[in-house]
Amino acid sequence: MSSEDTREILPDSPFRHETSSRDAAPQFVLPLVVRIEKAAPPSRTDALETAARAVLEILADERSTGEGEWARAMRDWQDARIRKVVRRARGAEWRKACTLPGITVTGGGADAETDEARAGGAAQVRVFPPVPLDSWPKELAKLQVSGTELDDPEPPAAPDPARPVLWLSPELEMSAGKAMAQAGHGAQLAWLDLSEADRKAWRETGFALSVRTAAPADWRALTARGLPVVRDAGFTEIAPGSCTVVADHPSLRGRAGR
Template identity: 60%
Template sequence: MNESELRVLPLVVRIERAAPPERTDALEAAAMAVLSLLGDPGEWAAELHAWEVTGRIRKVVRRARGAEWRRALALPGRTIEHRTAEVRVHPPVPLDDWPRDLARLQVSGTELTDTAEPGPATQPTLWANPALTMSAGKAMAQAGHAAQLAWWASDAAERAAWRAGGPAVSVRTAGGNAFEAKVEAGLPVVRDAGFTEIAPGSCTFVAEAPWLYGRVARS
């Protein structure tokens, strides 16, 4: 496959200077935005299919504020509002042919923090590898990958039950040796391609839900 055939899923996070979102809220919103598109692609079914069949579920997170955010809202897409975070998912686009108002947005500058400890996790839970350091934008894309692998690993009944709940997810960082144990349990694992920030093949996230143990998800 040549580069001109590759597609990417754009995600835009709203980061206003005076009121940036909590990091965990932004990660969860990104994962939920991806799930929203997978569960109900609507008019973008063809674009989603062309992206999925390549087997390369690349996502790029950019930030917007003020007029930039308003221009992103004017483009085809869907906005997920989750507690303090707003994330807009747009239909997949060719890697080298982004809409101008998305292409001009910055990838850098997505450093976010949590001002309070996140509450108890509910499943499905997307667990981050505690051994890796990722910007919020990078982690948002990886959480989106984990959610997608979990969706692919679920059957129709499991997806229907999941969708009835939102579909919602929790994002947390695994503690101690828990991440390695979950990887060994046969849960869906994200192995990064190494385009940015971390080494190729790094395990960044694992998706956990009762029905996902022992499943083999596409990666």
């Protein structure tokens, strides 16, 4: 579920796969942990959307900016390759993970980060300040990475056109964990491209967004609109540079035909 991605916007973007000055910098990773209890696993779409919101929450948190306690780690992470890794936990593992500094985000329309919300099947994702690539806290290092699979009991509804949408490629099959990392990348790219006023307005909505897989007939048009895209360099089964996520935020939609 590790993911290193590229975009073709800036010559030295943290998402490019070409060798750059970012490769020489110390490498960090943003850890995310999804809670998956055997009796009440979240739906796939809820987990993807909650992971994307978790990334936005830590980017916007006052501890991540200025002289905040996480600011140095956030700067070091974004000065190098931008990596995210999703691990899974349940029971005691989840409770131990929650003792570390971080932010827990609850999905499923829940208004509070409660066991009652989780028991109802709402996704819970905890995001932590970046850590060195080879130096994870022990509470997180032992958690499982590979093989996280989740399903949607029913096909997700069509997204609200008035809210941001992260469109996933219909051409790729990804585990839930890999897709969560990709959704986080897409959300971050949208955040980086927004004005401060648009960021503030988005935050005031609780970072409302949707994550959907695009219809094959729509995918080519989406990727041609000049919107922020994640181009993945981490897959081995596809050609490097294949587009995996399009970040379609209302404030960026004037880019069509750019």
